[in-house]
Amino acid sequence: MIPLNQRLKKVSSYIKGDCLADIGSDHAYLPIYAIDNNIVKTAIAGEVIKGPYDASKRSVSDHQLNSVIDVRLGDGLSVIEEKDDISSITICGMGGPLIAKIISEGSDKLQNQPRLILQSNIQSSAIRKCLAQLNYEVIAEDILEEKGHIYEIIVADFTKQQIQLTEIEEKFGPKLIMNKNQLFYKKWKHELNSLYKIKQNLNPQQHHDRLKEIDEEINLINEVI
Structure with a gap:
């Protein structure tokens, strides 16, 4: 069983559907965990740099999951193909502006309207602003601390309604401000x-x-x- 930190375990709890695309996959830990725990049936692990790509390939091979996890080299959502029928996309461990850039530049890859589960280290407001522009509604948020760092997780589903966030909702999180806990x-x-x-x-x-x-x-x- 793959050892997964608290942060990624929380992310995994929001994955839905049969196929996961994990962008910036960090040894493909999350896709491996999702397969091992029957959260999804297949997964794609995307890496933009050759070193992490090779590391993810080794992890998948070591766990004998080559038939269900496809490790791909490419920038952001460019690793996703229409035939993949992605149901959830995870992007974790990056700054908010970079995550926003990835989903904005790869918006043509969201045709199947997959759930987006995004975990940022800083400036989550950039993500919320981008999600609203793409007609994605924030349905859940979490804030957690790990190794002295505080992280936010934003979960969003596509909606046909136009999304409008107030300045406070965009900065602090529409769900987080409804439940201001100690970490907040x-x-x-x-x-x-x-x-x-x-x-x-x-x-x-x-x-x-x-x-x-x-x-x-x-x-x-x-x-x-």
């Missing part, structure tokens, strides 16, 4: 302290616009927490 407050208090430190080091004359942005962000966080 820890994350945003840390962000607040970082902003105060940045503010102290800026010259009011030279950095007027940046200071205005920081003050607006501080006020927004204080409003929520």
Whole structure:
């Protein structure tokens, strides 16, 4: 059985359907776990760099799953083909802006309207903004801490309705703000302290616009927490 960390186990709990595409697969741990636990029947592990691609190939081969997990080399969602009939896409362990870029540039690969399960390390707001533009509705969110880092997981399904998020929903998460737990407050208090430190080091004359942005962000966080 593949050892999976708490973060990826939580991601796996949201996978639906028969075929998973895991982008930036990190040794194909998540696809292997999903197959071993009968979460999906087949999977694709996508890697953009040859080294991680080779590592994923070895992992799949070591677990004797070559017949059900296809490791592919390519950029973002370009590894997905129409005939794959993908039901869930996972992208984990990246910054929010990069994840948003991947799903935006690969939006033509979302024709089957797969579920998107996206785990970002920073700036999740970029993901939520992109999802709304692609008519994907956030149906669940999680916040968790692992090895001193706080991560957010965003789960989204396609909808025919137009999605409009408020500034607060986009920044903090429409589901997370409905259930502000201890980790939520820890994350945003840390962000607040970082902003105060940045503010102290800026010259009011030279950095007027940046200071205005920081003050607006501080006020927004204080409003929520």
